[in-house]
Amino acid sequence: xxxxxxxxxxxxxxxxxxxxxxxxxxxxxxxxxxxxxxxxxxxxxxxxxxxxxxxxxxxxxxxxxxxxxxxxxxxxxxxxxxxxxxxxxxxxxxxxxxxxxxxxxxxxxxxxxxxxxxxxxxxxxxxxxxxxxxxxxxxxxxxxxxxxxxxxxxxxxxxxxxxxxxxxxxxxxxxxxxxxxxxxxxxxxxxxxxxxxxxxxxxxxxxxxxxxxxxxxxxxxxxxxxxxxxxxxxxxxxxxxxxxxxxxxxxxxxxxxx
Numbered sequence: 315x316x317x318x319x320x321x322x323x324x325x326x327x328x329x330x331x332x333x334x335x336x337x338x339x340x341x342x343x344x345x346x347x348x349x350x351x352x353x354x355x356x357x358x359x360x361x362x363x364x365x366x367x368x369x370x371x372x373x374x375x376x377x378x379x380x381x382x383x384x385x386x387x388x389x390x391x392x393x394x395x396x397x398x399x400x401x402x403x404x405x406x407x408x409x410x411x412x413x414x415x416x417x418x419x420x421x422x423x424x425x426x427x428x429x430x431x432x433x434x435x436x437x438x439x440x441x442x443x444x445x446x447x448x449x450x451x452x453x454x455x456x457x458x459x460x461x462x463x464x465x466x467x468x469x470x471x472x473x474x475x476x477x478x479x480x481x482x483x484x485x486x487x488x489x490x491x492x493x494x495x496x497x498x499x500x501x502x503x504x505x506x507x508x509x510x511x512x513x514x515x516x517x518x519x520x521x522x523x524x525x526x527x528x529x530x531x532x533x534x535x536x537x538x539x540x541x542x543x544x545x546x547x548x549x550x551x552x553x554x555x556x557x558x559x560x561x562x563x564x565x566x567x568x569x570x571x572x
Contacts, residue, residue: 335502336491336500336501336502337480337481337489337500337501337502337503338494338498338499338500339357339476339480339489339491339498339499339501340476340497340498341355341357341391341496341497341498341499342393342472342473342476344391344392344393344473345391345392345414345419345422345423345426346389346390346391346419347379347383347389347390347391347419347420347423348383348386348388348389348390349386349389350389350496351386352383352386352387352388352389352493353387353492353493353521354382354387354388354389354490354491354492354493354517354520354521355388355389355390355391355489355490355491355492355493355499355501356378356388356389356390356391356488356489356490356513357390357391357393357488357489357490357499358370358390358391358392358393358486358487358488359393359394359395359473359474359477359482359485359486359487359488359489360392360393360394360395360485360486360487361394361395361396361397361398361399361403361407361485362399362403362406362407362410362429362430362436363397363398363399363402363403363406363435363436364397364398364399364485364486366485366486366506366507367430367485367486367507368430368431369507370486370507370508371426371427371430371431372427372430372431373507373509373510374507374508374509374510374513375390375427377510377514378390378510378513381514382514382517387517387521388517389493390423392422392423392426393473393476393477394407394469394470394473394474395473395474395477395482395485395487396470396471396474397484397485398485399436402435402436402437403436404467404470404471405437405438405464405467406429406436406437406438406440406441407466407470408461408464408465408466408467408469408470409438409441409460409461409464410425410426410429410441411460411465411466411469411470412457412460412461412465412466413425413441413445413452413457415456415457415460416450416452416453416456416457425444425448428444428448429441429444432444438461441461477489480503481503482503482505483505484505486506486507487503487504487505488503488504488505488508489501489502489503489504490502490504490516490517490520491520492520504516
């Protein structure tokens with residue numbers, strides 16, 4: 315535990331950590347990739363209309379997948395967080411859940427990345443383009459009915475509230491930590507589209523044995539001094555502010571489905 319709390323102190327000093335204490339986040343049935351036995355879990359809270367979230371999916375997630383998810387060290391899960399996109403993102407997120415019902419987890423992440431690669435404002439209509447371009451074979455009646463009813467609207471709100479409850483205030487926001495069991499994670503919040511190098515350093519510290527510092531002859535103060543705040547990545551401009559989660563209006567739903 316000493317190494318874990320030391321890491322929290324370092325991250326807090328660097329301005330990368332939203333709180334010093336370890337928190338517990340309950341997981342739900344959102345998409346998850348990686349080994350069920352992976353010791354670490356990374357939960358992303360994201361808005362499909364968040365530009366910085368797109369940067370994370372373009373530049374950082376592929377490297378995390380290669381070096382940590384594929385090697386059995388990390389599980390990754392995606393959760394919705396309604397931020398800058400407001401009602402538009404809420405409707406899109408609920409509609410994407412309808413598509414996810416007919417895909418396996420790896421394909422879900424693939425199409426999440428495609429959504430973030432789409433230029434311009436992302437609406438529910440973008441899903442129809444993705445379905446057409448990829449020639450997806452779906453139960454169209456079930457999918458369109460799910461979208462029209464906004465069947466997963468409450469699920470999106472629950473994801474957003476779960477993020478708020480542990481301190482997420484903008485997107486992208488991340489909860490990273492140790493898997494306590496199949497349904498919960500003990501860890502802390504990271505804010506912003508951090509580069510792979512920062513994630514890698516944090517993950518390596520979390521994966522290190524508890525007595526790593528002692529074995530290396532390093533004291534806590536020496537380890538902290540190695541992480542000089544002057545060398546930290548400035549993440550103040552890497553997070554989109556959150557909007558108050560609201561139910562999409564009937565007018566918004568009609569506009570999105572046209």
